[in-house]
Amino acid sequence: MKSLFLIRHAKSSWEDPSLKDFDRPLNPRGLRDAPFMSKLLKGKGIVVDQIISSPANRALSTAKYFAEAFGINNKKIILRNEIYEAYPEDVMAIVKELPNEVDVALIFGHNPTFTSLANQFGGYLSNVPTCGVVRIDAEIDKWADFSIDTAQRTAFHYPKQYFS
Numbered sequence: 001m002k003s004l005f006l007i008r009h010a011k012s013s014w015e016d017p018s019l020k021d022f023d024r025p026l027n028p029r030g031l032r033d034a035p036f037m038s039k040l041l042k043g044k045g046i047v048v049d050q051i052i053s054s055p056a057n058r059a060l061s062t063a064k065y066f067a068e069a070f071g072i073n074n075k076k077i078i079l080r081n082e083i084y085e086a087y088p089e090d091v092m093a094i095v096k097e098l099p100n101e102v103d104v105a106l107i108f109g110h111n112p113t114f115t116s117l118a119n120q121f122g123g124y125l126s127n128v129p130t131c132g133v134v135r136i137d138a139e140i141d142k143w144a145d146f147s148i149d150t151a152q153r154t155a156f157h158y159p160k161q162y163f164s
Contacts, residue, residue, distance in 0.1 A: 002138045002146060004095055005106045006114045007042070007066065010131040012058040022056045031132040033159040035064045038069035040157060041133060045157040046104060048072065053108040054083035062131065063108040065099065066116060070151040083109040088117040121153040132158035 007080055007096045010030030053063035064074050082090050091113060093124065111128060118125055119136040128134055139153035 001103065002098075002140055002143060002151075003046075003047075003104045003149070004136045004146070005046075005104070005110050006112050006118055006128070006134040007037075007062065007106055008090075008111055008128045008130055008132045009054070009056070009059040009062045009108060010065075012130075024056075024058055025039075026058055026061050029056070029159075030062070030130065033163075034065035035069070036157060036162065037131045037133060037157065038066040040065070040162070042069045048104050048106055049102040050078065050098065050105045051076065051108070052078045052080055052083070052105065054086075054110060055079040055081055056084050056110070059083070059108045059110065063106070066106060066108075070148070072105050075078070083107070083113075083115075086113045088113055088120065091117055092146075096144050100142050102143070118123045118153060120148050121151055123153060125156065128156075128161065133158070 001127035010026050010033045012024040027145050034155045050065055051067055063077050067074050067077055080094055115125055118128055121136045135155035136151050137154045138146050140150050
């Protein structure tokens with residue numbers, strides 16, 4: 001079985017209008033949610049084989065919290081430029097290229113791409129909110145076989161389920 005986790009970056013700051021979108025950091029809520037959601041996922045007994053992230057500051061910062069929770073060195077986070085401002089098919093191309101020895105992959109990125117992609121795997125989500133975690137499972141041996149025909153969304157978690 002292969003499990004893909006689409007994780008939208010945690011809430012980012014708009015405090016400094018001179019920053020480019022790519023460089024925006026996490027805001028206080030993002031700094032609360034990213035460690036919380038990473039520990040929540042770790043607590044579900046998941047063993048992560050690979051972390052891939054958009055290089056945008058807010059996505060990579062979120063990925064680093066998850067790497068820490070799973071005991072993965074930040075240097076092992078794979079940066080893929082094409083995740084920033086991606087279309088769903090761009091992310092799917094990355095998924096289909098994953099090494100077959102990887103069973104569980106976390107990909108960190110952005111909306112609207114992640115909501116659109118998540119909706120291809122069952123049900124309808126109006127929005128994957130910041131630091132939302134979408135799990136998609138497939139009973140396959142090769143990532144090249146990962147598709148809307150072989151995989152389905154099996155879980156969806158987001159911070160506001162736990163914080164009021």
